[in-house]
Amino acid sequence: MRFNVSQMLKESIGSTRSYEVDDDLSLEDEAPASHIIGKVKLLRTDQGIWLTAELESTIVCSCSRCLSEFEQLIHMSIDDEYLPTVDVASGAKLNYTNEDGNFLIDQGHVIDMAEAVRQYFTLNLPMKPVCSENCEGMCLTCGVNLNEASCACDKMRGDARWDALLELVSTNDNDD
Ligand SMILES: [Zn+2]
Ligand SMILES: [Zn+2]
Numbered sequence: 001m002r003f004n005v006s007q008m009l010k011e012s013i014g015s016t017r018s019y020e021v022d023d024d025l026s027l028e029d030e031a032p033a034s035h036i037i038g039k040v041k042l043l044r045t046d047q048g049i050w051l052t053a054e055l056e057s058t059i060v061c062s063c064s065r066c067l068s069e070f071e072q073l074i075h076m077s078i079d080d081e082y083l084p085t086v087d088v089a090s091g092a093k094l095n096y097t098n099e100d101g102n103f104l105i106d107q108g109h110v111i112d113m114a115e116a117v118r119q120y121f122t123l124n125l126p127m128k129p130v131c132s133e134n135c136e137g138m139c140l141t142c143g144v145n146l147n148e149a150s151c152a153c154d155k156m157r158g159d160a161r162w163d164a165l166l167e168l169v170s171t172n173d174n175d176d
Helices: 006-010 114-124 152-158 160-175
Strands: 002-004 016-026 033-044 049-062 069-084 103-105 110-112
Touching: 006 033, 016 114, 049 114, 069 114, 103 110
Parallel strands: 069 103
Antiparallel strands: 002 110, 016 033, 033 049, 049 069
16 A cells, blocks of 8 residues: 655646555554555645545454454545655655644655554444344343344343333443
């Protein structure tokens, strides 16, 4: 996910490049590499290069209802400007820094997208992943996965006293 933009930086504002991404990248600290696919578009701006990308990757999540592991598709829409650190024509150092939240083009005129992909990936992780909208979750009493089996605790659901308690449990569930 590295793009050499030295040629583009010499071109006029508005010139573009398109790339296909099909690459492996570790998206979290010490995580194994994830496969990332998608499209990247570069646009020459007055200051640098505007990068837009539509990327997808799949990670293994643990379902927040039933705790089983499943593959979750993560979509990332990247939209950021990359600013040069060296003037491509003169070789002079430029004063852009990443303190304003910009990304930088390195001294070899290369855009390395990896850091942006990691940031957008983290932003797009589901807070409460569910293996399916219809996931039955697990029994709060005995811990059985209700997608795979039913349990004896089910009988208690018919009891009005349990209904009130279960309501309380599900209300608390929504609070966090
Ligand atoms: Zn589930
Ligand atoms: Zn049960």
